[in-house]
Amino acid sequence: MTDIRNFIGFAQNETLIKEYDGLRMYFPVRAKIGIAVTNKRLIAYSTVRSFFNPQSESIYQHAAIADIKGVGVVQSARSRPAAVVLGVFLLLAGALATVIGLTGGSLPALGGGVACVILGIILVIAGLLWKKNLFRFEVWGNAWTLCIGEFDTIRPSVVSGPELLKVVEELGALIVEIQEGTLYTGE
The missing domain is CATH 2.30.29.30 (Pleckstrin-homology domain (PH domain)/Phosphotyrosine-binding domain (PTB))
Structure with a gap:
């Protein structure tokens, strides 16, 4: 350093x-x-x-x-919402394609639908279990809190x-x- x-x-x-x-x-x-x-x-x-x-x-x-007046360290984890949303979207699209494949007899739509359902389930589970670590180091005063590395528009x-x-x-x-x-x- x-x-x-x-x-x-x-x-x-x-x-x-x-x-x-x-x-x-x-x-x-x-x-x-x-x-x-x-x-x-x-x-x-x-x-x-x-x-x-x-x-x-x-x-x-x-x-x-x-x-x-004080110093604090906060460390936590949260799920990844983008992966969960993408997984749910793929799950719904795969279910729709599977239904179309079963009712219309289209083998490619059925195969693609099943693949999308499986990928959607994997993404939802990964998004919930693969946590994103959040960390904040704070210094407190009477009327203010200084968060180390915090900017106006971005969260580092x-x-x-x-x-x-x-x-x-x-x-x-x-x-x-x-x-x-x-x-x-x-x-």
Whole structure:
């Protein structure tokens, strides 16, 4: 992970306390998302460089440590509605083709109908059982919630990274220590 001090400016009395490599984003860009804690801010950041495009894209969000009231990690799964809808459509179309094949004596319509019914059943079952993992890392304030990696019009695909358990175990205590002034920050 790139050191945060290489691309995000710090205030004059701001010092880096801890950095975490906690999350991975797969959509809209592939990126490693880092979380940095300074004595003034909690910063979520990432830079992305592609072999074919040397320009970098970056994500940068921050919240003042004094304004943070809580941190939450929500991980859940949901079924894939597009696969279920396509499966139901194929199931209905296959049933119709099977009925037409049986009543009209058309062997290709019967075979195609049975194949569509089988494929439709497989898609419905796969859509219900093959879950899509949802993940959200939230930082709460008095009147706001900062969702790491959330944009105005797109919901990114974010999954946990190698240090997520460490982030969950340490981050809340670290923020409380900074807010109370009990953490030595080198100042």
